Amino acid sequence: MSVIRILHPLEIKEYETPPLFDSFNRKKFLTLPAALASLLETSRHPSSKIVLIVQCGYFRACHRFFGSQFRADDLAFVAARLNVPRPEVLELSKQTLLRQREAVAECFGFRQFQQTDRQTLTDEIAGWVRNGLRPSEVFRQSVNRCRALRIVLPNYNLLATLISEQVNRRKAELNRIINESVTAEQKLLLDNLLTKSFAAGEAADSRSLLTLLKQPSQSLKPSDIKANLTDWQHLQTLYQKFSPVIIKLNLSAENLRYYAQTVLKADLLQIARRADESRYLHLLAFIAFQTFRYQDVLVDSFLQSVQTTINSATQTYRDKYFLEREEKRRTFNLFLQSLQESVLPTLASIEETLKINDSNPAEKLLLIETAMSLKESERRQIEQQTGLLLAETGNARNSRDFYDILQKQSLKLQKRAADIVRCLQVDKTQVQPDLFNALQHFQRRDGQIEKNAPQGFLSKQQKDFLNLGSEKFPVSLYKVLLFQQLSVGIKSGTVNFSDSHKYRSLDDYLISREFWQQHRAELLGQADLQESDSFPAILTNLSDTLNRAFQETNQKLKSNLNPHLKFTADRDWVISTPKQEATLAAPLKNYFPSRQLVPLSEVLSSVSQAVPFLNEFQHWQTRRRQSKPVNQVFFAGIIGTGCELGIGKMAFISKHIGEIDLENMVNWYFSPENLQNANAKIVNFLNNLELPNLLRRSQDRLHTSSDGQKYAVSVPSLNANHSFKYFGHDKGVTVYSFIDERHLLFYSTVISAAEREAAYVIDGLLHNEVIKSDIHSTDSHGFTEIVFGVTHLLGFSFAPRLKQLSKHRLYSFEKRKLYETLGYKLLPKLYIDTKLIEDNWDDILRFVATIKLKHTTASQLFKRLNSYSKQHPLYQALKEFGKIIKTLFILRYIDDVELRQAIEKQLNKIEHAHRFAKAVAFANNQEFSEGEKELQNVAADCRRLIENSIICWNYLYLTNKLTEMPDDRQRQSLLESIKAGSIITWKHINFHGEYDFSAEKMQDSVGLNLPKILAWKAE
Template sequence: MAEPRLDELAENSLQEMNEHDYYHVIEALSLKLQNRVADILRHIAFDETENQNSTKILTAIQHYQKKAGKIGKEAPVDFLTEKEQTALYDSAGKFRVSLYKVLFYFHTSEALKAGVVSLKPAYKYLSIENYLHPKLHWQVNKSRLLEEAGLTFFTDIDNVIFTLKNKLNDAYHRTNQRINSDKNLHIKFDKKGRMVLATPKVEKMNTQSLSALFDDQKYVSILKILSDVQKLTHYLDCFRHYSVKDKKILPKKSVYYAAILGMGCNIGLSKIANVSKGITEDGLLNFFNWHVSLENIHAANKCILELLSQLSLLRLHQNNPNELHTSSDGRKVGVAVESLNANSSFKYFGSGVGTSLYTFIDEFNRLFYSTAFSSSEREAAYVADGLMHNLSINSSIHSTDTQGYSEAIFGVLHMLGIYFAPRIKGLKKSTLYSFESRKTYEEKGYKILPHRYIDVDLIKSHWDDILRLMVTIKLKETTASQVFKRLSSYSKQHPLYCAIKEFGKVIKSLFILRYIDDVDLRQAVEKQLNRIELSNKFSKAILFGNNQEIQYSGKEEQEMVVGCQRLIQNAIVLWNALYLSQKLATTEDEETRKKMLIIIRNGSTLSWQHVNLHGEYDFTQEIEAEKSLFDMDKILSFKVV
């Protein structure tokens, strides 16, 4: 009996000590925080469009800025809790300025995260209204904007809900009916009634057997590939000079290739200039500064993708001729310098920091979009970016792994007309939703049952803002990642974010029910995700320089690295496709051609084993005849005192 009592006393003592000492601890640490935050907070411009929640903290911020941080007991305290206000005075009644400041910083930070206050000049913490289409213009021109964005079907929310309700009921009925009639051969239920879903194995792409078709080429220089592709696509023409006033003398083609390889292989411009013949460092850096931009890199990629689209050989890999299946995935890479676009992760980078290189690919192996963002960010926010802001590809169905999925993205992609088909880890634990009660379905003998209701009122009450959000994304006024990063940054979920998530729950439930029932869909998702995983291995082989650690700190520079890397990959994919197409066209024996087609169908043009990415060694020089760099007599006679 004594032991539990001692534990209880120890716990109570700890709680009392924590409550008593907490303010002393943060006050003692306040100086370090003040040194970092004080100047920033004095000069930041806050949006002073007050709402009932922001008045108290805004008053405190305005007072702090007016006094240039030199505050006393006259400082506003209404934003603090009663306990915090009491703690501001010590036993002698003296106002604890340092404690006030640290509590003020905490509350300001929380207010920003919660969206109670926002900043005027900022990327992340603007008011959500700054990201959306202007409200007044929206109210006046709603019909025209919806038509321009192709969203007129979603105007009447009652009709949308009615349609989705019928679809969801039909999906529950169809999926369960096939289970009960034993037509779904790949589903079982354990003793607790939990679903166990199996998917027949999908063969991975056999790149080894495909590589055998390139044997007569031995190793192809990456420089030759870039040159061959240039002759056919003229992608280097996209690297135009920034200045349009005067006609410029164009650099040699070798300078273009050096810049692309220096960035895309992560070698670095200075290093590639110093280890190459015919290239000077000044000339290469001048070319890069005046000719290379993120926009130009995207345009060059587009040139290559356009020729790839014309090759019928790649249609061997298309699952459905009426659909284009795409996928996306991220790869973590280290960043060797301090960067706001990188984050620490011991799992991936040890004591270092890194970023995520996020890439999109379609069934034709066209790498059509890439971006770079901090490794701590969720990939789901960037899915819509790649599908909306690429210059070439119109996706019908898109797949990601669990990192790329969220309920909000289900809702957004549905309204963009793209079927979202992610591979969800722990599918049997996923929550299913319905408009009807669970009991309604239980009485019909269904085994797959909903867990929760859809909050229809929440969706309806914010539908106008959802439509405005979708118009903003569809008309490319703001990227989806910017909007969702702001919405998800609120410490208390924003009503608009809750509403789009609630709508997405309907679409997610429809997808899961079909995914359970349709083995062909599951296999198609698996196959497309195998393709993006192979692409990540490909990108790892390309980005070999500097121990695969990016040497640039800025987001734009990092995206230029991954853009040039994608350019090299697309050039290799195109060269492979052209080579295989020509080989098929010139093969006269029908039986041999059929065998080649089978190999190509089961393989992938994402093949690089036959490509020499690392340059060549020159053994024609008589290096043995050259005088040694070292004078051993002088070295051995030198003594360190």
């Protein structure tokens, strides 16, 4: 059996050699625990004593042993501490080494890797391979799993062998299914996808059907939507023919993506050259993946088209209302005049009549009737004016005028949405019955609607507007209302699609209930949720903690120990946060080069020599062994993509870089995974560097933050949305970025400008393997009560900066009256529904385990859960649990001024990083030139790679300065400037290249003929 390539040779060397300690870590790790003191005392030979301490230190740092490899500096350090001479040759038997390792492992609660562990790990590796994890990621997961099981990490060859066995076994299984299940007729159909004449149709278009089905349009033009629909119908036909085989293959979403993306990246010849089994496997995955992808694109197009129509109708109604304001004001004035001239005098006359004492009741009644009859015409006028005013003051979307406008705009919407609705294939299991009946009726009648069309999905008012008694049924209005309700259903989770990546039901994204029930204990262990299994214990702990928090906060108020909290006259309160005292340190920019600019290419090259981050760029086809492009091509691709110059322009303005080489490299090497790993490589290097860690507020806790930044998109994009505040009449996206207190940018993702940022908070905290956040801050856009609850169960402290903090309700387990009797000023408003949480606790744990085990991203779950009706029990229970954690945070926030200052400071860092990102993305008017979400993420990750490289270069430059300063006072002054300033500074970086004013370069290169130009006249 061949062992596949899993890690880069340098990574293998790093794994197989002892850690390289600096002076700080050498003191930290090369200290023997008290539990091993007796073993040290019984060791007679100095070599044995030294090796015991060094082995122990290596194990504490890496959870593994390294044979007889020991670094000379570590041996010398331990020998000096023991006050013994360092032996030239270590005189140590193999038995002594093994005995020491067993003692060290036992001391830290670990055991040696055994045969039973091999089978356990093999089963888990098989699952990861089946789920589509890359071999390098499987390796990292295997290492993490061994640590979680308290197993001494095995050597690289053993893990590589186990992984290779499962990869090759899965490949053989897929080949067997292909050979047994794909008929000769189906093979011919698949091969025809590669034939140019199969779908050429016209002589002008000689592209193959496969090529035509690769890229859906991102445009909302009716012609482009129809083209997408035609392609999707073709894919759907193929998918239905091959679905039995695709189901047998049982490919995970990641596997589908991997095989399909290989087809998307490759040309026809590269696909045709593959072995039969591999070619058919890739084409089948392509059909399934593209079927789901096209359906998602069509649903996105439908949702945006409907929303645009509703927004346009609402704005038209508001404009109409604004233009008619003078008429409305005149009507209102006439109404007031009528009241004064008719109603009020009549009421006064009736009142006077009632006061007459010497008149009998019959006479009084006659006088009142006479007074009323004299004002009959005025009364009818007032009733008419009252009706007008009531109609005008109604809600815009409940107004007859609004529905008239909506009806007029229906035709424009139908051109975009009607064909999509005719072909929608919704999941029948969860759709609302009345809406499903209307959809089926629309599809059966091919969009030909009559008065008998189902109306059960409409509100009473909408039905009234449809059935006003006019002879002709308002078909256009019915269709736009149907489309609107379908849109609401898709967004709210009552309309789902099984053949979709984005719009399946919530349960499809969670760990299945059946699998959860069968493997619950094992899954809880893997997700490190064992301590959360018992809800009564959780409840008792949180109840005690919350009562204590109310007591401590109110006791400080009572004792006047919180001068920053003030109560207003209406019993509201305000908390202020004093600014931290500014230091007198010199500006950090003074220490960077001022008489020269460092080219961006030089920055990337210098950093790559210190941190070989280019090793993380692996060819998309992981099993391919071929030479990589030279480093310069990678640097050009990173700059061209990250700075929004574009690959074509970058090749044109660069020397020694070919356009074909550059495009080929970007195509095969610039995947989101590679770019994230390259960023992680730099961040991990800085994570272990001495200077960045001096910026931590505490060495025991790491504070991180995240925030979104808006960017316009210059091409059609279904991931972009309107936001007049940021883009005017254009569309844009949000780049949601994460930073820690050392200014390390460890995650980013591109989302629609209309999406709530809170759904993506947990993605950034869990998606990276380098930065382990202890406390995370966002602004109010990143906050929901559900995020509070889930982050708590995942082991993070969530500390957002909330607007109008006093408006957020406090909750408790005890009744409010109990706290009132204790004289508390800060009181809970509502009571926690513990029964709701307890009834859904198992589903809450399943939800959190799904996220923790990376079965599905948190953002995907949050988007589907948040879109559901608020009556969804899991939504309600998670929100109720989050109320507890939110209350604890608010009470702590009120008490702890240092926490408030730290949150402000950390959020300032991400805002400063936003300005940095804008400086990097200097080209294309600082707009995305990519339409697809994945390509936008590639551009954003290239930009972040440039930012992290500049940050790394700055740290290296300042560290080098510290080593060259002979004076302690100078070094201390620089350190103070580093702590007081921001390492994110870029004025010394040349992003734009150099201008060549040589005589040769200033010659006309395009042949402008000035005499002819000046003589030209328009006919």
